[in-house]
Amino acid sequence: MSTTTAQETPAGASTETTRRPRFSFSLGSVLVEARALVALAIIIVIFTALNDNYLAVSNLTTIAKDVSFNAILALGMLMVILNAGIDLSVGSTVGLTGAVAGNLFQGLDVPLTDAVMFPATWVIVLISIGVGMLVGLVNGLLISRLNLAPFIVTLGMLYVGRGLTQVLLGGTNITNDLRGQEGLGNTGFFEIFASRPLGVPIAAWAMIAVAVAFSLLLTRTPFGRWLYSTGSNERAAELSGVPVKRVKTRIYVLTGMCAGMVGILQIANIRSSTADLGDTYELNAIAAVVIGGAALSGGRGTVRGTVIGAFVIGFLSNGLVIVGVSPFWQTVITGAVIILAVAVDQIQQIVQRRRAQARAVAEARRVSERAERDRDSEGKEAAGV
């Protein structure tokens, strides 16, 4: 899966001038990602042994879809987590954009007239994703301009979004209208958003596109640098002229955009716009980011790690289903894996810190011993003379 992301570190240009390779520095980040990869490998080995169908093409297609939905949301979530923020509203936004799209396929009553407008499919898709971005913009403005806690703002938005979804759907699911009608010029939704170019679900292509785009954004643009630096030390970033508030607003727009994309892809996938679509998706997204080695305290995390994290969750939950573990135990196991991931991360950091401390103490002792030896030898010389 390493093909999905670009290089996270600007290698090449700098390594020539660096005398020593930065082995010790990158080791930590390699371990974090390797850990998730090792977990993924173990999961695949175990479930393949337990069930022959696990790696069958049909099952892999199912996994790919689930993973893609979660990965797209998780990549959006990564943006806000890099800033030490959180977005709990993405699940509701998925539902809301699905409901908006469903409603638009049924036609838009033009106010003050009897006319009903049927926008073209691509217009519907753009409007729906736009609604997702708008939700994100509201989140972002409240958080950056009013200094409200991201947890609270997006928790509120979780309710608002879910409520609006229910209002828009009025208790029914929108199923048949999504197909569109030839005469209305709004056909083609399923043909595009449930398609499988080259045998791979369109959602997976979308995930790859988002991963590449976000990876470039994080590593190759000033915006990415600003995001990492505000996440690590906001005050220092601000004094360096980083537009801290603007960065904060924009990342929530990005998560909203991702949620909007998932909303569209999901209603095409399940061929229906339902009121509970996207429920608790935010939790899986956060879990993927965390398993991928990002720090909730900000400043640390990569696109590659997040995508791997989404794969770990996807392969695990699918495997549990396929070997017939009871749904109740599935939830328990998934939760335990998430806790394990962060616990291992923390333990690793503690061990590294201890080692660094021990090194510093040893170095200090060496220095003082050397100083003492010098003093002694000086004393002897003086005595000898």
Place this chain on the structure above:
Amino acid sequence: MSPAEKTGAESAAPAETTTSASAAGRVGDVVLRAVDISKTYGVTRALKGVNFDVRAGEVTVLFGENGAGKSTLMKILSGVEQPTAGHLELDGEHVELASTSQAVARGISIIHQELNLNANLTVRDNIFLGREILGARGIDYRRQAEITRELMDRLEEPVSPETLVQDLRVGQQQIVEIARALSTDARILIMDEPTSALSTSEVHVLFGIIRELTRQGVAIVYISHHLEEAIEIADHAVVFRDGELVAAEEAEHIDLPWVVRTMVGRDADYDFRDRERRHGEVALSVQDVTVADPSTGKVPVDHVSVDVREGEIVCLFGLMGAGRTELMEALAGRDELAGGRVTLDGEDLAGRGIGDRIAQGMGLVPEDRQRDGIVQLQSVGRNMALASLRTWVRGFFLRQRAETLNVERSIAQIGVKTEGSDAPIMSLSGGNQQKAVIGKMLLTDPRVVLLDEPTRGVDVGAKGEIFSLLFDEAARGLGVLFVTSDVGEAMTASHRIVVMSRGRVVCELDPRRTSRDEILAAAEGTVPEHARTSAPAETSGPAGHPESTSSTSTTSTTSTTSTTNGAAS
């Protein structure tokens, strides 16, 4: 330690005296002794074999410049850190203080410079935080309130135990801190800059309290940058320099010149006063700038005016609380001005944010490097590039090769000692981190650089290198405004010294014609004779700095405000 023969049973058994302040040792007895204490951090030797006594019923004042080792010693005495070599003796017994709670249990309390109170709790709850008195039904609030009331009465600040700390003035909060320390039956009370937040009248109250405590046998260790105050309260003074205790003296032999002479010891090994200087047009002009702090109602910067010319290095000298940092942050664009004007190359900066000001050519190297200067999780290169990323943007993306090239050239030129631009910033020593932060601002191609205590926490060698760098840049036309509370730096590393005190500019001095005593006296508010004329004797640049006149004219308004503050207390 000699046994206390005269005072009978009460202090005869030193081991039992830990529980009660009233049982503290006889005045003059050594209660705490530091024996050959050394402390090293990495390769830095913060303390070098210090021997030091604390005596019951006396105020021992510690003098020393920043980085001289005072605060390290305080950390060791209060159990925050452990010495690399040497040990402590309490009442003649060898003790190891592994934590602050162990120190407190043995009667050693410290009052930190920053108040460690929970503003949302009451005075009573703060005093007993972590040491609540438990009764049969949970916390015995009545007993706690009683003790609190007694303590506050003893300290002559009878506020109700139920008052929330956030409703108290800073001076009163300081007294709550002292009450908390006393509530642990402290026999040794360490005070780190206790007066930095106090008004003059509050300082007198505090000194009264200190005298009372010493009469009760409490040993006080007192640290202050405010030399005259510290001399006033001292019974005994020790002076630190570069991690060594260089002098110890009794109160009757101590005066300001002695303190300054021993503190500084020798001149810094750099002196840039006689470097060739070419000053051009006024680059930065600060006119009547006032900064108000709405939360405290104070005015930390009061009608300050100062100009910085191209190629000129101006030192803003002042002691803690003079308003230097507030002025610098306001200039950088972090805080809004309550009045006045700031212009850069004649352009008014009002309403411009930090980023705009950096783009315009003025950025700040902040005082607190860890909090405001560096991005801890990132590499040296990323840190240095942060302020000037826009320079290397083509289309949507960064030209990373150009960026790396520029950053690495800058690392070499500035002399940042690092394994490479990819090394984590936290792997660097303090001095090199500071050079990286300065490098970050220089990479923005500035007209004027503001530096707040640029040599704080930097070892002596790196200090000279930092100033040498600034003088090189100044020779190419950069204007520099730096803040310091180090007299040596002010004298040897500037073209002009502007002295601030209590938010105002006191006077301007020529580093080649002034003396340490004069600068320090000015920082206390005394305008030296020869600086009273409006035009300073400086002749190198186009003469005449009208701001010295304007600053003196505002003196009357300021003194009124300070008296009202005093009256309120």
